[in-house]
Amino acid sequence: MEASGSVLIRGGVVVPMTAPGTFLEADVLVKDGFVCAIGHGLKEDGARLLDARNALVLPGFVQAHVHVVQSLARHRAEGLPLLRWLAERIWPYEAALSPQEVTAAARLGIAELLAGGTTAALDMGTTHDQDLVFEAAKGLGIRLSSGKCHMDIGEGVPPRLLEDRDASLAEAEALGSRWHGSCGNRLRYAIAPRFVLSCSSELLAGAVDLARRNGYLLHTHASENTDETRAVREITGMGNVAALAQAGLAGPDVVLAHCVHLDEAEVSLLARQGTGVAHCPGANLKLGSGIADLPRLLAAGVRVGLGADGPPCNNRLSIFHEMALAGTIHNLAHGVGAVAPWTVLEMATWRGAGLLGLDRVGRLEPGWKADVVVLSLSGWAMEPVADPATVIVYGGGVESVRHVIVDGRVVVSGGELATADGIVIRREARAAAAAVSRRLRWE
Numbered sequence: 001m002e003a004s005g006s007v008l009i010r011g012g013v014v015v016p017m018t019a020p021g022t023f024l025e026a027d028v029l030v031k032d033g034f035v036c037a038i039g040h041g042l043k044e045d046g047a048r049l050l051d052a053r054n055a056l057v058l059p060g061f062v063q064a065h066v067h068v069v070q071s072l073a074r075h076r077a078e079g080l081p082l083l084r085w086l087a088e089r090i091w092p093y094e095a096a097l098s099p100q101e102v103t104a105a106a107r108l109g110i111a112e113l114l115a116g117g118t119t120a121a122l123d124m125g126t127t128h129d130q131d132l133v134f135e136a137a138k139g140l141g142i143r144l145s146s147g148k149c150h151m152d153i154g155e156g157v158p159p160r161l162l163e164d165r166d167a168s169l170a171e172a173e174a175l176g177s178r179w180h181g182s183c184g185n186r187l188r189y190a191i192a193p194r195f196v197l198s199c200s201s202e203l204l205a206g207a208v209d210l211a212r213r214n215g216y217l218l219h220t221h222a223s224e225n226t227d228e229t230r231a232v233r234e235i236t237g238m239g240n241v242a243a244l245a246q247a248g249l250a251g252p253d254v255v256l257a258h259c260v261h262l263d264e265a266e267v268s269l270l271a272r273q274g275t276g277v278a279h280c281p282g283a284n285l286k287l288g289s290g291i292a293d294l295p296r297l298l299a300a301g302v303r304v305g306l307g308a309d310g311p312p313c314n315n316r317l318s319i320f321h322e323m324a325l326a327g328t329i330h331n332l333a334h335g336v337g338a339v340a341p342w343t344v345l346e347m348a349t350w351r352g353a354g355l356l357g358l359d360r361v362g363r364l365e366p367g368w369k370a371d372v373v374v375l376s377l378s379g380w381a382m383e384p385v386a387d388p389a390t391v392i393v394y395g396g397g398v399e400s401v402r403h404v405i406v407d408g409r410v411v412v413s414g415g416e417l418a419t420a421d422g423i424v425i426r427r428e429a430r431a432a433a434a435a436v437s438r439r440l441r442w443e
């Protein structure tokens with residue numbers, strides 16, 4: 001907890017996410033990093049005042065799968081399915097990144113997340129320079145669980161990304177000892193093998209062992225694309241989620257991104273073992289991967305959150321985009337009303353926080369962490385005001401984000417990033433993206 005002083009969020013409609021349909025006109029008092037009180041006419045001497053009139057006040061949004069380090073490849077990896085997208089664009093890009101470019105990418109991604117109301121995220125880095133991702137998160141103030149990516153096998157992988165297994169795991173252990181629990185537990189380490197096709201069975205076993213010995217989250221991709229699931233079946237003789245479960249990547253401390261192509265046995269495996277799923281509809285549509293059957297997962301009792309995935313496969317890190325998609329695309333297969341807006345909003349708040357293993361994050365209640373977003377109702381699509389979940393999921397956008405608090409600290413104020421100069425972040429990102437594109441001979 002790094003907060004200093006108190007903040008009074010005054011005059012808004014609070015949507016505490018304690019139960020679907022619950023909202024109330026109230027002030028929110030934040031003190032020492034926690035929500036201290038929610039009620040009418042609150043007063044606090046010396047508190048910083050944030051105006052929430054004509055606005056909704058919610059717990060900060062949580063994304064369960066992003067790659068901030070890929071931000072400089074945004075709009076530069078178009079029109080490719082997953083395996084070609086990785087081999088032809090993303091892996092060469094990640095291999096080419098200098099330390100300064102990792103920093104520029106991470107700062108761009110994190111600034112976008114915060115300015116868009118995402119206060120916590122589960123992130124996957126690249127194989128190198130992971131300290132710089134944490135440095136960026138430390139400075140900008142997001143609540144980030146992240147880890148270096150692990151890869152020791154695979155076709156078409158640039159030499160720089162193809163790691164020695166023991167060195168890769170040792171690096172993760174050192175990173176975890178430096179960063180896990182730092183900044184008042186705002187930063188947490190997550191072990192992140194990229195996906196089955198990038199990892200030997202020995203690497204996966206080592207990753208699981210490392211995570212369980214240290215209490216780190218395990219985070220990987222699974223069953224995103226049919227070419228991928230076919231290749232996994234050829235290697236392991238089983239479905240992707242089943243193969244991961246056999247390797248030990250199953251349980252409440254595991255988050256699998258995508259889970260688009262599953263058989264019935266895998267769905268019940270996820271539910272039975274409590275494994276978390278990051279639903280990433282924006283990226284799945286962009287790469288033509290398919291549509292994860294969210295209603296089926298929810299009905300089976302699978303724990304599901306939302307994620308934008310990487311900027312080059314979305315191309316935005318907007319929780320609003322993912323919420324709108326999660327609230328609409330499943331109507332095609334299941335009929336209208338397939339996923340209720342309150343359920344979508346839960347996935348973007350406390351359900352997502354649960355996937356990340358975050359304590360008292362994702363709701364607004366006294367004693368819970370002060371991760372708060374104030375959403376202005378002045379956007380045209382927010383009118384006329386109605387049920388808050390409907391307004392946010394179908395009418396909300398990043399432009400409605402007025403103020404953001406993480407761990408008691410105001411990180412966005414009046415729509416502007418408060419922890420760094422946004423103009424500098426953009427300028428450095430443009431220069432870094434141009435430099436890396438030039439080296440890669442991208443047109």
Ligand SMILES: [Zn+2]
Pocket residue numbers: 065066067124221257309310
């Ligand atoms: Zn991903």
